[in-house]
Amino acid sequence: MTFRGRVIFALTMFMCLPLMAQRHRDPLNNQEIDQLRDSALEGNDRLKLYVSFVRNRITTLEQMRADPKTTNRARQTHDMLEDFLAVYDELNQNVDTYVSRKDDIRRALKLVIDADIEFQSKLRALKDAANTDAAEARQYEFVLGNAIDTVDSSAEDHRQSVTEVEEYIKRKKKQK
Numbered sequence: 001m002t003f004r005g006r007v008i009f010a011l012t013m014f015m016c017l018p019l020m021a022q023r024h025r026d027p028l029n030n031q032e033i034d035q036l037r038d039s040a041l042e043g044n045d046r047l048k049l050y051v052s053f054v055r056n057r058i059t060t061l062e063q064m065r066a067d068p069k070t071t072n073r074a075r076q077t078h079d080m081l082e083d084f085l086a087v088y089d090e091l092n093q094n095v096d097t098y099v100s101r102k103d104d105i106r107r108a109l110k111l112v113i114d115a116d117i118e119f120q121s122k123l124r125a126l127k128d129a130a131n132t133d134a135a136e137a138r139q140y141e142f143v144l145g146n147a148i149d150t151v152d153s154s155a156e157d158h159r160q161s162v163t164e165v166e167e168y169i170k171r172k173k174k175q176k
Helices: 003-021 030-038 043-066 073-100 106-127 134-138 141-175
Strands: none
Touching (some): 030 043
């Protein structure tokens, strides 16, 4: 590589450093983080919070999409779907944690399963929206497909988790 080539490469890398250093923002706000911190020891309460946070994300998405004044709808839809997925993934990780710890989270799992059905319906409605421009939809179709697939597979996992928790609770009662 010539000297000029090395200088251009170095300048290009220097200019790209701020882009590489950017971090994804946390999809949870400070109030939500505080609520989760306060419920850290109680699985049922914590999972209820996560369900409400995920529900808030999808409701906000629907409101934004229904607002005719919204600008850059495709980008906002993409970003809001990413936030939805990030919080939903946290919900899943918490379910896995409480199931592996053998906590009795049957109450919360019922809420999670009901929410899964709601989320599946809303995500499919977004995918099938007749008033969406095809070029706009292409900008978020990957993340939407990922969200649908994640909720579909997680719904099955959540139903299986109920069975696991119920079996554990039965064994625990028999031992007493």
